[in-house]
Amino acid sequence: MKLRKDKLLSFGFFLIALSTLSALAVITIFIFVEGLPIINKVGVINFIFGMKWAPSQGEYGIFPMIIGTLSVTLGAALIGVPVALCVSIFLTEFAPKRVRTILRPAIQLLAGIPSVVYGFWGLTFIVPTIRTYLGGPGLSILAGSLILAIMILPTIISISEVSLLALPGLYKQGSLALGATHWQTIHRVLIPSAKSGIMAAIILGIGRAIGETMAVIMVLGNAVALPRSILDPARTLTTNIGIEMGYASGEHQQALFATGIVLFVMIMLLNSVAQFIVRKR
């Protein structure tokens, strides 16, 4: 009797697990069904490498947005990753217990701030600052990168901290016993040993940056042209969908779904790389 109840319960949970999977399937199928026709019509090469995006004239080229996505994400990684690594090393190796108990939840709180708040803060603080001190319209790749760098901090910090904490204590003790200094231990022993976890953390952080939409729409300027400098406005794949979905219909709407397909593939690839790295460990 008890066994049956158990089985029934486990079956219930199995069904619920299945429902999340089916949500993924439904969304994936929907995006592809809606988006593929326009890619077929325009041609994969023309769609991905096309320079002109003018749906009202039937021109659908998303190359400037791919470059926009890559440059904003790269910028965010260049700013965010070193900071995040330093913080996670500080948390695991240097921070006194009291500091740690304050710092760690504070960083988690960063993850809880809605992205529209980040965007609004960026628009009213970062954008005017860039405009005043560096020139240009302020709405720029630099502004987007700065905002995203802050937004990906919690992801990278917490995952790399976990992987540093997971290292056996023997590593550190052995290194110190051999006469290595604390810093030598960190940078020659601990970081290389936790490398795969840290790499996964960075890739997941980058995945977050690629997928972020709202904050980026507000500070990036959304121009559909290849940026010439980090002070130029740009558009990412996500913001293309976010900014134009309100009025899009027909082929234009399909093209936005097609943008989603490209984004989907990019993020899937990134996540598989992250999974692969973690599993290799």
Place this chain on the structure above:
Amino acid sequence: MIPLKFIDKKVRSVGRFISFFVLIFVLSLTSGCSGAKSVGIIIAGSTSVQPFAEALAEEYMRLNPGFVIDVQGGGSSAGVMSAKTNTADIGMSSRNLKDDETKLWSVEIARDGLAVIVHPSNPIQNLTLKQVRYIYSGVISNWNQLGGINKEIHVITREEGSGTRSAFEGLVMNKIDINPRSIVQDSNGTVRQLVGDDAYAIGYLSLGLLNDKVKAVELDGVKATRENVINGSYNLSRPFLFITSVEPKGDVKKFIDFVLSEEGKRMLDAEGLVTFDNGGTQ
């Protein structure tokens, strides 16, 4: 691992489980439909017209207690489409009907002017239509080419598909592309905010949404005012249309009559739009 044998035994209950959800789904759909019927009138379309339609609907519902009007956005194209397919009783559009859409019934409830705006500190008072076109196509890129200071112009436009943008393209650009390097924003509000913050920016928005944070420039020497839109001397204006699939009757006709009545016109006038003496059908 999935307990295969176990699933085999339970297939029937899975079926029951699924049919239960299907039942709920279908029920929610049908109840949704019957709910929509009791709404009265659904109006959908241009987000430029939406706030005005909402104000009118609110007043109409106050005058006719128990009657419900549901106003939704979606954009001009969606508005035309929803009138055509009868998903909405009235579609809203802030652009004229295209050639393949003229079979629909439509009425211009008001006219909206577009204002070209700059920062209040900008010394430039007047631009020609041609100059605006050159600024937006990228031919003119510095304010000193227009007699202003030696600073790059920060051009702000609206997103593809926006009624305001297509009105601007039709009225100003004369089939020339807007420079893709222009900054794109997705609402009148953000355009106004950015131009108000940036001394070197230029943008455009609905005349009714002007405020003192930005300055509307004169076009070819004509001020962007209501009066000039009515008398036709100010060129940048666009129609606000109500569209139905067939000649309206019943509740829909009553509401449209209200919108075109003195009362409705007074409200639209008060909101900054321009109305006519004869809201002529097209």
